[in-house]
Amino acid sequence: MTASTAETVPHPNTGSSRPVAPGPAADEGLARRLKALACTAPLHDLDARKANLAGEYSTYAMAEVALAAIDLVTLTMDFDTGADHDQIVARLQPRVAAQAPGRPAEEHERVARWVLENLINVGSVDRGFRAVYGTFGADGAYVRRDYDFKLIEEVPGPGGTVYLRTTDEAVNVLVGALDTDVTSAQIAAEVKLEVLISRGRLADAQLAAEQARYRTVQYAETLRRALEATRRDVRAVDWLRAVPDMINEALDHVADRYRHENAILTNIRKARDEATEPEHKRRAAELVDIVKDCIRRHTQLQSRLLEAGPLFRAEQDRQAFATPVARAGLDLYGQLLAPLLPLPVERASRVTDAFFAHGTGLRTPPAVRVGDLIETLLTPPLEREHLGAEMPEPDLIATPEDSRFSEAQLEAALELLDLPHDAPRRLSGLLAEARRRDPELPYLVALLAVHAASPPVGTAYRQGEQRLLFAVDDGAELDDPEFGGADLIVGAALLDAAGMALDRTVENTAGKDEGHRE
Template sequence: MSVAALSVADVNEHVVTRPPVRPTPAPGPAADEGLARRLRALACTAPLHDLDVRKANLAGEYGTYAMAEVALAAIDLVTLHMDFDTGADHEEIVARLLPRVAAQAPDRTAAEHERVARWVLENLINVGSVDRGFRAVYGTFGPDGAYVRRDYDFKLVEEVPGPGGGVYLRTTDEAVNVLVGALDTDVTSAQIAAEVKLEVLISRGRLADAQLAAEQARYRTVQYAETLRRTLDATRRDVRAVDWLSTVPDMITEALDHVADRYRHENAILTNIRKARDEAAAERGPDHKRRAAELVDIVKDCIRRHTQLQSRLLEAGPLFRAEQDRQAFATPAARAGVDLYGQLVAPLLPLPLEDAVRVTDAFFAHGAGLRTPGAVRVADLVEVLLAPPAPREHLGAEMPAPDLVVTPDDSRFSGEQFDAAAELLELPPDAPRRLSGLLADARARHPDDPELPYLIALLAVHAASPSVGTAYRQGEQRLLFAADDGTELDDPEFGGADLVVGTALLDAAGMAADRTEAA
């Protein structure tokens, strides 16, 4: 069959339909992690570039200043001057920035140099924002290949309270990463790599490159100490927020091993630097010796910081146990705080205005606190002090008459019922009776009083434990008593034991003798 003889139906029948071409899914989170690292690294440098863009908004001509260079110098100074417990002093950083700012524009005034230094430092702190932090938006691919935008919040320089009550400056990990040109780098591996690089450069006599490597090693040392400091601060706030079961003990063990290795390594480097400084050939000039001397100071500072870090690591365990005891036995808060959104804003939003105003007025009236009283005037004070004293009554002020309210009588039994019961229970001392007989007499003598048998039964039960001492001291002649001899009570209304109720005579002569002795 020729091609010309094929019909359209035959062609459609023999043509194989190909599936539509679908786009290849984007790499997953693991493959995209490298891109995310670079995007975050780029975000950390954005505030420094933004300084050069916004310097045109300053009142005056500041185009000659390289603000990003000043910012890097400020981060460098804060990093090197902060300690484990405290940070860098704000005024000291400004004073040390002034020579670099003045070198960029030597013909400008000292006041302008100081203004530039303070402006750069305040922008690194991000003064004026709510949380004093920076935010960058970058995109990654989710597990399903969808493009997801994420927020990256970071800080470069932050203000922290000091032990003496002052405010100090500390650089964050992001700021240190800007200095060394890396992001999210493992502290231990970066420190080892920097010191190996430093040792190789010194052995080859490249002291200029060795100085840069030594400064990077010192930055990593500071970052390692910052990691431990944040862990201890979180422990002081809440021991449950830090994993002291496995993560922190492993970190402390690794850190102690790291410090011991670095201490031996840095001492060997220090010996090689001193040897290179002392044995420098004359043809290399004084610059070689100066760089060697600077390297000695930098490595000494690294050794000092490692020694301080080791002492803090050894104190971490006792600090955790002390904080655990303190927080475990701390007195709980008297009452929970107020959730403004859940307890005030959310319930009020659906209400009409006239109903919501009453609630907000009451809340702010109680939340505003007490009003400050007006200042005392001298004229009022003098008048009060010079006023003659008011005459007082000799017998004092008249006492107000109390308002007496008659207490209602809520007794179940009346006085007549008590008299009738006393008459029934007035038994001869030598003729006790059964409770069943007394109940029958009460019903026979007072058929119209159904409550009297209950009073007889109550008095008989009370007489089963008579207060002999009280009756003896009060001078009573007779005492009602009741005893159980094992006989069961046969009565239509009451059950239990058929008590034997009788009257006992008290020793009147003995009571009189006792009262005479007491008198």
């Protein structure tokens, strides 16, 4: 389908046809149906690809086995844990064996494992599926979009274990809907369940009860993902409005559903006890187990909802007051550039090669596939210009001068602060002298003096500076009409250049001795 195939109507004035784009609501509904169709595509693809297996596997209905696998994983996983891979394969084997009872058990296990691994999509990089669908934009143009989803995903567990959990898309495949509101779907399913039980239609009631249980699992998954995101970063979750509103609604929902399910359980038990037909009694007993499981899951969900607030506050305290990781900073000028500039290129290149080899990080190798390799080998080389493409002429705009202090004021302030190393002065005297020269100059002098209260001694030492301005607070109070605080002692310190040369000589000698010992 392309933009040219859109519906056309005649123009009222000219009689010509013009394209009419569908409305936003219609287009959104179409996209939802296309996504629902995409979620079932991996299941149909299993039956299309079973011919690639070595052997005769045409007798197996792979889509049925896939639905059973999704059902088993959904009902086996709990709030904190998931389903075990080998356990799901073992529980799938009886269903596979029922389709081909004459085949060996090894073949049944292989089919079950193949279906489960394809639902996980083991062969892909991100272990997900992608479908392409089209929608109409605001201008009526046809736009293709990617829809990425997963059916069964692997999540890490305690002790290095890996669990299986179904996604929302997989649950929607089971209940036959997509992106359905969890709360409204749960209420509708349980009302439908109550009506079917009251009318004695226990076969349909069992299907409605299973759908209600799937919605309960989906509701718990929404909360679990919010809590997992909170443990990683509290800023990634809206704990100001979205999550508190969801928790309050979920608590009201659980309380209402708990009363509703207990009433349903009473009616099912009554139908089970009064039933005379064995099939009727069996379905009623199965319904009792399903509704009991729903009550258990709602009770577990309620306990997690009550723990969500304290968990958020604990994670907020932990992440806000965590000790930052101490990392040693690298001074490129003092530690790399300054020592290498006097060296010859042969010796300096070995240092730079080692530095950039460790500083560029890991390089991801390209995936080697036969199709990519053939395409790369058969693609003709592109003709390139010797000097590359022509660079556009930049449109330069002069930056306006917005500095408060002029160059002359900076020179005057530096002249005031150019003190002898053996004659420090008080900040109050410097401010008074600066005020006599220029009314604005004391602000610049005060700024430079405060900056000198914590001088970068190590950086200046490594870069070979000869003198350094410093300021010391000895407890005296500043007496000035414009400034307050401490009356700093401002002075200049000479850095020991001879000491720097001696330290470098000792380091070089120690390095040579270490090399001789090796």
